[in-house]
Amino acid sequence: MAAPGKSNGIQLVVVGSIGIDTVATPAERREDLLGGSVSYACAAASYFSRVGMVGVVGMDFPPWCTDLYDRMGIDTAGLQRKAGSTFRWSGVYEENMIDRRTLSTELNVFEKFSPVIPGQYSDAPFLLLGNIAPGLQADVLKQVGAPLFVAADTMDLWIKTARDGLMDVISRVHLVTLNDGEARQLSGEHGLARCARWIMAHGPKYVVIKKGEHGAMLFSDEGVFIVPAYPVEEVRDPTGAGDAFAGGFMGRLAGLGRAPRLQDLREALLYGAVVASFVVEEFSLDGIERQTPETIESRMAALRAMIVP
Amino acid sequence: MAAPGKSNGIQLVVVGSIGIDTVATPAERREDLLGGSVSYACAAASYFSRVGMVGVVGMDFPPWCTDLYDRMGIDTAGLQRKAGSTFRWSGVYEENMIDRRTLSTELNVFEKFSPVIPGQYSDAPFLLLGNIAPGLQADVLKQVGAPLFVAADTMDLWIKTARDGLMDVISRVHLVTLNDGEARQLSGEHGLARCARWIMAHGPKYVVIKKGEHGAMLFSDEGVFIVPAYPVEEVRDPTGAGDAFAGGFMGRLAGLGRAPRLQDLREALLYGAVVASFVVEEFSLDGIERQTPETIESRMAALRAMIVP
Numbered sequence: 171m172a173a174p175g176k177s178n179g180i181q182l183v184v185v186g187s188i189g190i191d192t193v194a195t196p197a198e199r200r201e202d203l204l205g206g207s208v209s210y211a212c213a214a215a216s217y218f219s220r221v222g223m224v225g226v227v228g229m230d231f232p233p234w235c236t237d238l239y240d241r242m243g244i245d246t247a248g249l250q251r252k253a254g255s256t257f258r259w260s261g262v263y264e265e266n267m268i269d270r271r272t273l274s275t276e277l278n279v280f281e282k283f284s285p286v287i288p289g290q291y292s293d294a295p296f297l298l299l300g301n302i303a304p305g306l307q308a309d310v311l312k313q314v315g316a317p318l319f320v321a322a323d324t325m326d327l328w329i330k331t332a333r334d335g336l337m338d339v340i341s342r343v344h345l346v347t348l349n350d351g352e353a354r355q356l357s358g359e360h361g362l363a364r365c366a367r368w369i370m371a372h373g374p375k376y377v378v379i380k381k382g383e384h385g386a387m388l389f390s391d392e393g394v395f396i397v398p399a400y401p402v403e404e405v406r407d408p409t410g411a412g413d414a415f416a417g418g419f420m421g422r423l424a425g426l427g428r429a430p431r432l433q434d435l436r437e438a439l440l441y442g443a444v445v446a447s448f449v450v451e452e453f454s455l456d457g458i459e460r461q462t463p464e465t466i467e468s469r470m471a472a473l474r475a476m477i478v479p
Numbered sequence: 480m481a482a483p484g485k486s487n488g489i490q491l492v493v494v495g496s497i498g499i500d501t502v503a504t505p506a507e508r509r510e511d512l513l514g515g516s517v518s519y520a521c522a523a524a525s526y527f528s529r530v531g532m533v534g535v536v537g538m539d540f541p542p543w544c545t546d547l548y549d550r551m552g553i554d555t556a557g558l559q560r561k562a563g564s565t566f567r568w569s570g571v572y573e574e575n576m577i578d579r580r581t582l583s584t585e586l587n588v589f590e591k592f593s594p595v596i597p598g599q600y601s602d603a604p605f606l607l608l609g610n611i612a613p614g615l616q617a618d619v620l621k622q623v624g625a626p627l628f629v630a631a632d633t634m635d636l637w638i639k640t641a642r643d644g645l646m647d648v649i650s651r652v653h654l655v656t657l658n659d660g661e662a663r664q665l666s667g668e669h670g671l672a673r674c675a676r677w678i679m680a681h682g683p684k685y686v687v688i689k690k691g692e693h694g695a696m697l698f699s700d701e702g703v704f705i706v707p708a709y710p711v712e713e714v715r716d717p718t719g720a721g722d723a724f725a726g727g728f729m730g731r732l733a734g735l736g737r738a739p740r741l742q743d744l745r746e747a748l749l750y751g752a753v754v755a756s757f758v759v760e761e762f763s764l765d766g767i768e769r770q771t772p773e774t775i776e777s778r779m780a781a782l783r784a785m786i787v788p
Contacts, residue, residue, distance in 0.1 A: 396786050403672055404673075436788045477704075
């Protein structure tokens with residue numbers, strides 16, 4: 171959904187993976203689900219701003235998936251369709267619904283992914299670089315103007331295999347998001363405040379350290395903001411929660427239509443926590459797709475009531 | 480310290496263990512430290528209310544330990560001194576400063592501990608039953624009048640070995656506190672809200688589920704309150720954090736001198752998080768002993784600023 175009263179131009183561009191997932195939990199196994207970081211992030215962002223996706227799928231990408239993007243008002247001008255099959259991932263969650271094992275990864279068309287930013291996206295004020303190879307994240311940065319605000323997600327694989335490229339990307343973005351273990355791995359520090367300061371010393375003004383079911387923390391020169399996770403009754407499928415969190419907060423920031431202030435980030439991160447909580451309540455995008463601005467505001471009010479003493 | 484303007488009577492009684500600890504972390508090893516749940520809880524509570532301890536030590540209990548209790552204004556009328564040696568515990572923390580292995584436990588006089596509530600404590604309005612055998616917790620409940628508010632801590636050992644006794648205690652207290660794994664073990668549920676509802680259905684009005692470095696959650700009929708952990712720069716020794724948290728929040732409630740309302744609990748839990756954060760910054764009671772009402776209020780203000788959006 172476009173945020174009312176905003177221009178029709180794209181406010182937020184999201185780059186990342188699009189996949190067809192098979193997910194097993196102790197309770198249930200589901201095949202051929204729409205997944206990938208871009209799908210989750212764009213779906214979450216779509217409630218707050220006009221969002222465009224940059225990703226690649228194969229010729230087998232099911233029409234019901236693009237229909238879903240359309241239904242959510244996600245612009246797909248940056249969606250490439252290449253000869254071959256769509257990226258596929260299969261994983262199984264442990265009893266605790268946190269730890270998971272990857273059963274299979276078929277990169278398929280994603281192996282040769284070269285992100286192309288459509289002309290109409292190049293002036294978008296907000297950019298979310300999903301968790302892809304730092305070299306590709308850098309390619310995207312070359313294709314855009316000077317966005318108001320760029321966030322980059324990353325993961326342990328790139329810290330291990332592409333540290334130099336990652337540090338280059340980190341030096342050129344406003345916000346970096348990664349999980350607690352990755353923050354320690356990247357910085358060599360243990361305490362999260364020290365990890366965050368190490369990262370900030372290399373460029374970004376903000377660092378968001380994700381702690382899964384325990385929420386996240388925003389670090390800046392002005393201190394720490396503790397972002398809780400919204401406590402859902404039951405987690406049915408945690409896949410995509412981190413992507414929806416990032417998409418939700420970047421979407422919210424983009425919808426504000428101004429250079430974000432710290433106060434904007436704090437509120438946007440709570441919106442991110444809210445949309446992520448809808449995601450984990452169902453498989454794939456089922457939980458986020460069915461929301462409305464009203465259900466999101468209602469859960470946001472509930473979350474505020476849980477944290478304000 | 481007695482809370483100013485309160486009566487000289489004991490406002491909070493804490494029952495539990497007193498021990499001499501040897502603690503090793505990856506960075507440091509320290510011997511013959513004052514420890515035990517009562518020591519940590521009373522030290523934390525002493526900043527907010529007049530607190531009395533019930534516990535047992537051996538003839539070898541060092542005078543500097545009772546001096547420390549005295550210095551902190553902790554009443555020791557309930558401290559029994561028995562023939563034999565004081566309880567000793569030795570443990571080593573992993574690199575993550577969370578997981579620990581017990582190297583040795585010498586129960587000594589604690590093995591035959593039979594808590595006796597001194598007459599002058601029997602009408603104390605607040606009671607914290609530290610983590611001891613449920614049978615002993617029940618003995619304490621028989622010796623007191625009808626306290627305004629009773630909280631009980633417990634652990635996995637009692638869930639396994641004394642479930643019936645534990646359920647009896649749970650049915651007779653206002654608040655139960657335990658960690659997330661124990662809440663799941665006790666209730667057979669997985670989601671923490673469900674765990675808490677199961678426990679509340681067996682008696683207590685409030686359940687506080689502790690999550691270590693990730694804070695805690697307060698459950699009641701009126702919903703959830705998310706208690707963050709105060710993010711310290713460096714954890715030097717996590718021993719006693721949970722006890723200080725419980726002592727801090729019960730001390731704060733006791734200092735208010737009224738039947739606590741939910742709003743009181745929310746604020747008191749944040750004070751608990753603050754005093755626990757001072758504890759983990761140093762070994763033993765070193766971190767909490769050196770605080771003042773001013774340093775506590777200052778960190779409380781900092782914590783509020785980290786959670787209010």
